[in-house]
């Protein structure tokens with residue numbers, strides 16, 4: 001254990017210790033991945049919020065364990081409008097498995113993220129997935145198992161790497177290696193505390209052409225609006241979806257402002273088709289955010305004015 005690991009919460013130290021012990025796959029994988037950026041764009045065009053719903057049977061910060069069939073849960077998430085799924089494959093602390101992921105990916109047609117604590121190249125070969133998580137905090141700057149080395153090894157196999165960051169320094173490392181999909185984890189893996197300000201602080205420093213996820217701690221419709229106003233292309237949501245009726249929870253969080261988005265689309269369509277008059281004016285007026293919604297948007301904009309390469313007002 002090095003000095004920085006000493007600062008990690010005991011549960012995370014234990015997760016890392018078991019991750020280092022875990023074996024990899026027997027053969028090198030060659031994945032034909034379903035495109036995540038395309039899935040996000042399709043969800044946007046349909047006027048819904050892109051959500052990566054997480055099959056997370058348990059975790060160090062959750063009470064109890066959900067023992068339903070993970071494939072049934074995954075299907076409910078897709079029925080509820082999930083753009084992609086995240087499947088925990090970590091067995092000891094999250095109740096996941098590579099077999100769960102394999103079965104789920106076979107049963108659905110959306111992109112599937114392998115959520116695990118991969119620390120060695122051979123572990124990439126444990127099971128096929130469309131996206132694979134690489135956590136900057138747990139990967140070295142140099143060497144055979146560095147973030148850059150695993151990023152390259154994952155890309156060569158056909159995975160779309162999702163590089164997870166929590167600080168400006170980690171974000172710089174992700175952008176330096178050309179990461180196209182970046183997740184800002186609102187959960188500090190040192191203390192296991194969640195703070196949505198983390199995403200709001202980092203998002204303005206992420207270029208527009210990067211697909212940006214807000215991860216962890218999104219529990220309500222208000223949180224969805226807040227992360228979207230701060231510039232999230234997609235949200236990774238576990239606990240709030242797993243707790244109760246999975247399909248209804250997914251639907252509630254993917255349809256935030258859907259009605260307004262569809263009104264805005266009809267206003268745009270009428271404007272471009274040349275139809276004007278009272279109907280277009282009414283459609284446009286109806287599509288405007290309420291004052292509460294504007295407040296959310298303005299907060300995102302206000303925080304991003306210094307550097308903003310990213311439009312922080314995505315769904316308004």
Ligand SMILES: O=C(O)c1ccccc1NCC(=O)[C@H](O)[C@H](O)COP(=O)(O)O
Pocket residue numbers: 011012015054056059060061062185187189192215216217218236237238239240
């Ligand atoms: O979720 C935990 O308790 C946890 C503990 C230690 C390390 C990682 C942990 N979570 C990993 C995740 O990234 C989340 O599962 C994911 O972002 C979803 O978060 P949430 O919506 O808050 O369940």
